[in-house]
Amino acid sequence: MRCAIFCNIIDNFGDIGVCWRLARQLAAEYQLTVSLFVDDLTSFAMLAPQLQPDLPIQQLEQITVHHWHDTICFDQSYDLIIEGFGCRLEAQLIEQMQQQAQAGKPPAWINLEYMSAEDWVMDCHGMVSIHPATGLKQTFWFPSTTEQSGGLIREQYLLARRDQFQQDSQQQAEFWQSLGLPHAMQFSRKISLFSYENNAIADLMTALAEDSTATLLLVPYSKSIPDVELWLQQQAVFRQVRQPLQVGDQVNYNKLTIAVLPFLSHRQYDQLLWACNLNFIRGEDSCVRAQWAGRPFIWHVYPQDDNAHLIKLQAWMDQVDQHGTMASSWHVAMQAWNDNASSSPAVWQQLMADLTLCTTQLAGWLNYLADQSDLAARLMHWMAQNKPH
Numbered sequence: 001m002r003c004a005i006f007c008n009i010i011d012n013f014g015d016i017g018v019c020w021r022l023a024r025q026l027a028a029e030y031q032l033t034v035s036l037f038v039d040d041l042t043s044f045a046m047l048a049p050q051l052q053p054d055l056p057i058q059q060l061e062q063i064t065v066h067h068w069h070d071t072i073c074f075d076q077s078y079d080l081i082i083e084g085f086g087c088r089l090e091a092q093l094i095e096q097m098q099q100q101a102q103a104g105k106p107p108a109w110i111n112l113e114y115m116s117a118e119d120w121v122m123d124c125h126g127m128v129s130i131h132p133a134t135g136l137k138q139t140f141w142f143p144s145t146t147e148q149s150g151g152l153i154r155e156q157y158l159l160a161r162r163d164q165f166q167q168d169s170q171q172q173a174e175f176w177q178s179l180g181l182p183h184a185m186q187f188s189r190k191i192s193l194f195s196y197e198n199n200a201i202a203d204l205m206t207a208l209a210e211d212s213t214a215t216l217l218l219v220p221y222s223k224s225i226p227d228v229e230l231w232l233q234q235q236a237v238f239r240q241v242r243q244p245l246q247v248g249d250q251v252n253y254n255k256l257t258i259a260v261l262p263f264l265s266h267r268q269y270d271q272l273l274w275a276c277n278l279n280f281i282r283g284e285d286s287c288v289r290a291q292w293a294g295r296p297f298i299w300h301v302y303p304q305d306d307n308a309h310l311i312k313l314q315a316w317m318d319q320v321d322q323h324g325t326m327a328s329s330w331h332v333a334m335q336a337w338n339d340n341a342s343s344s345p346a347v348w349q350q351l352m353a354d355l356t357l358c359t360t361q362l363a364g365w366l367n368y369l370a371d372q373s374d375l376a377a378r379l380m381h382w383m384a385q386n387k388p389h
Contacts, residue, residue: 001383003032003080006068008087009040014302016044017285018112019084021153021266025376027062029156032080037068046263080383082110083138098134108383109136115143115152115284117316122148126382139382143288143375145319145368152288154374158270159292165274166294175271180248181259187216189352190276193228194220194286195300200336200343201227202234204280207348209235209256218272220261221247228258273297277355280337294366296330296358298337298351313338324364329354 003026007019019036026032038044041053044065051060056067066072074096081097083089089097097107111129125142141150165171169185176184184190191208195201201224208215219228225245232245237253251258264272269286273279273293281290282300290297299316301309317334320326329350336343351358373381 001030001032001079002035002076003082004035004037004074004078005082005084006037006087006089007039007084008068009038009043013043013047014283014285015085016047017266017283018153019082020044020047021155021285022082022112022376023063024061025153025155026379029376030380033064034062035064035066035075035078037066037072039068041065041067047266049265077105078107079105080108080110082112082141084112085114086111094131094134094136097136101134101136106136108386109138110379111138111140113140113142113150115288116312117145117319118312119315122146125149141379145316147372151373151375151378152291152369153376154288154292154370159370162270162274162293165271172275175268175275178268179259179261181216181218184216184259184275187214187257189213189215189278189355190218191215191278191280192218192220192272192276193224193280194222195224195280195282195337196303197223197340198227198300198337199341200339202231203343203345204348205231205256205258207345207352209254210345211255211349211352213352214255215257217256217258218261218276219258220269220272221263225260232258278351291366291369294359294362296355296362298333301338303338303340310338320362320365323368324361326361327354327357330358330361 005019005023007016009016016038023034023036027034041051045051045053048060051065052058058065070090071092072090073092077100097109100107121142121144124140125144125148127140129138129140130136131138143150143152145152173185176182193201205217205228208217219225229245232251235253237251245260247260247262249260270289270293273290273295276295279290279293279295279297280300281287281297283302287299290299299313301313303309313334317331333347333351336347
């Protein structure tokens with residue numbers, strides 16, 4: 001079976017993160033021949049450093065990667081065509097799909113939507129839209145957290161690999177060594193910080209610096225770096241590092257040690273989530289991976305002008321609470337993080353005090369998700385049920 005996935009990278013890495021994971025899973029676990037069409041190969045190379053952005057077509061981990069541009073045409077027919085997150089195919093591609101349908105082999109056309117736990121998502125998942133000019137059918141696929149949805153991406157052996165890593169101190173030591181942090185294992189509390197710009201970062205860092213437990217704060221180089229720099233300037237410790245912060249910098253202030261990490265590959269980022277006691281994550285792909293990590297996390301939902309992201313956040317928290325009520329400190333911290341305003345160090349101090357409790361409480365949610373089939377499995381089942389006659 002041949003599959004084409006299209007991804008338009010806008011300003012973050014969630015879209016390509018999801019499409020890249022799905023492409024590899026479909027190829028590795030279901031033996032699909034997958035072509036991934038991406039409009040911005042330079043940004044894609046941040047996730048896949050072995051990618052050569054100047055090449056129009058290349059092989060990468062069983063996947064044929066195409067530079068997607070306005071005049072591109074299909075080089076072959078495809079059984080499954082996936083539009084990632086509302087990106088739109090050019091007229092010549094749709095015309096080729098119509099020709100394929102007229103020959104008796106219509107492609108399955110999927111619009112892969114953003115993840116949400118809101119009730120309307122369950123009603124809209126699987127809905128069909130008819131293309132007005134060609135009559136081609138496009139099915140809307142909504143990833144979410146219930147059996148009635150499109151599911152979440154989870155590779156076949158992901159949880160087993162996670163368990164092995166978390167139980168194997170040698171694997172953990174090798175991971176930290178690969179990041180240039182051989183001393184990381186000495187910290188009893190390790191926190192990753194991968195977020196959008198956020199005014200609450202200052203209060204979080206103040207709380208960690210004043211806490212009685214030493215914390216290693218791991219910051220992948222991303223949009224949160226300026227907020228970290230500003231806090232350091234306010235503490236008059238910025239002279240310890242280069243200005244501005246660079247990958248590899250480490251700064252110590254009271255009980256807080258900050259380490260700036262490079263932008264990590266998917267494999268490395270999974271391991272970072274597994275290795276930390278608490279993860280601050282942003283967007284969709286990181287949210288799904290943080291859930292599979294089985295560690296407490298604070299999700300920074302992509303901000304929207306009308307605060308629709310807060311509705312999305314609340315719907316998801318309500319789902320979590322249905323499978324084991326979370327500590328009030330987790331709810332307060334989640335809300336404070338997404339309000340993008342100055343909070344209080346006390347919010348984060350209480351969350352630190354409740355980390356062990358939150359880990360236990362999240363176990364029920366993780367078991368609920370793990371008992372379900374994953375997104376790729378549901379998609380392949382749907383394909384089998386909807387073969388053209």
